[in-house]
Amino acid sequence: MSQPLRQEVTLLINDVLRAKPRQDVVTVAPDATVRELVALLAEHNVGALIVSRDGSSVDGIASERDVVRRLNDDPDLLDAPVSAIATSVVHSCEGTSAVTELMQVMTEHRVRHIPVLAEGSLAGIISIGDVVKSRIGELEFERDQLDTYLHQT
Template sequence: MRIHDVLKGKAIHEVLTISPDAGVRDLLGLLAEHNVGALVVSRDGGSLDGIVSERDVVRALHRDPGALDRTVADLMTSDVHTCDAHHTVDDLMAVMTEQRIRHVPVLADGRLVGVISIGDVVKNRIQELEFERDQLDSYVHQS
């Protein structure tokens, strides 16, 4: 299975982004409003400047309680692991596991086209296993 198959199966195709100049309080509001664990940081909604996650906020607050008054650029990860739509889900799972990351932006020709979360990967894997089970069940009960 390829990343583009997972992207097609997502209920929401919009990629949520936030400006690097936005405040951390605005970031928290968007994370809560959309019930997501990370946002892509982008000046124009299509390029990739970084990614910022709940973990980034927690680490920043642990170091500095005043981090709530800072900008997204102060907290974001700028060295972002990305993939393209033709990568396999298995390869992406390996990267997510090895790097301990939960969100990976998907790029096409350097432009942002989606984000794959660990939840998307798990949901996809469960669907594959259910399909295989149903096929085996059908085969066994063919008589």
């Protein structure tokens, strides 16, 4: 008895967003201080925040790395505005894109956090940790399917 071929399922970014424990996106205003940014990063236990004037546009992204790299050169950095350290050219994606495409962008551009847009507005944020977790889940599912198949024959 032959088994049907397994159909390839493309994991979408929206699938990863739905699996996250929190659906909201924490943002920081460009004129907030770096000290406020650090407090928000710690409070929400995240590695980066979207810089946004209104909570739906993406004006930049600011990460722990941005703070650490600049703090060494400027001890007064904590009182500077977030806009002084934020990355203003931000790679983004749509929720309907494949996770494999996102992985390629993250690898090529060496970024760990990418905002997800829906019709031009901020809909989520995906971290490299989110991608790894989803990929591990996919691999575990495939392993279980293969194990079941092998034990049926």
